[in-house]
Amino acid sequence: SYELTQPLSVSVALGQTARITCGGNNIGSKNVHWYQQKPGQAPVLVIYRDSNRPSGIPERFSGSNSGNTATLTISRAQAGDEADYYCQVWDSSSVVFGGGTKLTVL
Amino acid sequence: EVQLVESGGGLVQPGRSLRLSCAASGFTFDDYAMHWVRQAPGKGLEWVSGISWNSGSIGYADSVKGRFTISRDNAKNSLYLQMNSLRAEDTALYYCAKDLYSGYDSGVGDYWGQGTLVTVSS
Numbered sequence: 001s002y003e004l005t006q007p008l009s010v011s012v013a014l015g016q017t018a019r020i021t022c023g024g025n026n027i028g029s030k031n032v033h034w035y036q037q038k039p040g041q042a043p044v045l046v047i048y049r050d051s052n053r054p055s056g057i058p059e060r061f062s063g064s065n066s067g068n069t070a071t072l073t074i075s076r077a078q079a080g081d082e083a084d085y086y087c088q089v090w091d092s093s094s095v096v097f098g099g100g101t102k103l104t105v106l
Numbered sequence: 107e108v109q110l111v112e113s114g115g116g117l118v119q120p121g122r123s124l125r126l127s128c129a130a131s132g133f134t135f136d137d138y139a140m141h142w143v144r145q146a147p148g149k150g151l152e153w154v155s156g157i158s159w160n161s162g163s164i165g166y167a168d169s170v171k172g173r174f175t176i177s178r179d180n181a182k183n184s185l186y187l188q189m190n191s192l193r194a195e196d197t198a199l200y201y202c203a204k205d206l207y208s209g210y211d212s213g214v215g216d217y218w219g220q221g222t223l224v225t226v227s228s
Contacts, residue, residue: 033213042218043151045216048214084150088151089213090211093165094165094167095156096153097150
């Protein structure tokens with residue numbers, strides 16, 4: 001089965017740029033989606049199909065996907081961006097989630 | 107405003123059954139695929155099952171195949187998950203999620219409910 005690999009944690013200084021990676025075999029050939037989940041809350045879609053932002057998601061959130069790595073980039077990080085982030089793809093008739101990355105804003 | 111409200115969770119003994127429901131409002135329910143996604147305590151997200159807009163395409167995670175059945179009633183704007191032969195490892199918060207598309211073969215959940223907790227224990 002297809003596997004997505006995310007770092008367990010990423011730290012970023014307030015106002016700086018955070019990059020969260022999602023690794024998978026030839027993931028560049030797939031559509032990657034990203035979710036933000038804050039403690040005690042349901043996940044929120046922040047990026048779909050590699051680089052598209054749903055309405056209401058700040059432009060500070062962007063995504064890219066190439067080769068074996070997809071990346072979620074959060075510019076000008078804010079305290080409110082602290083959360084778990086999950087990448088997700090569709091593979092072989094199944095939805096696959098990455099293990100999640102905890103983003104800490106210092 | 108899109109709303110998804112799950113219900114039906116609770117404490118159940120191993121081997122028993124439970125039926126989850128998700129009431130949808132604020133969008134044209136029969137235009138979109140729907141999914142169930144679960145999250146065990148302190149763990150990550152795990153897709154459980156998805157169903158296309160007209161129930162023509164359905165998929166399950168290997169971990170629940172043969173035990174769980176997803177269904178929908180477009181007339182009632184409702185999604186269901188029949189869970190049989192429950193195991194301790196099925197203990198999780200179960201989310202209902204609306205897909206961005208009519209087919210379930212993308213799994214893009216653009217709206218999620220708050221979840222219903224299922225605890226499988228003797």
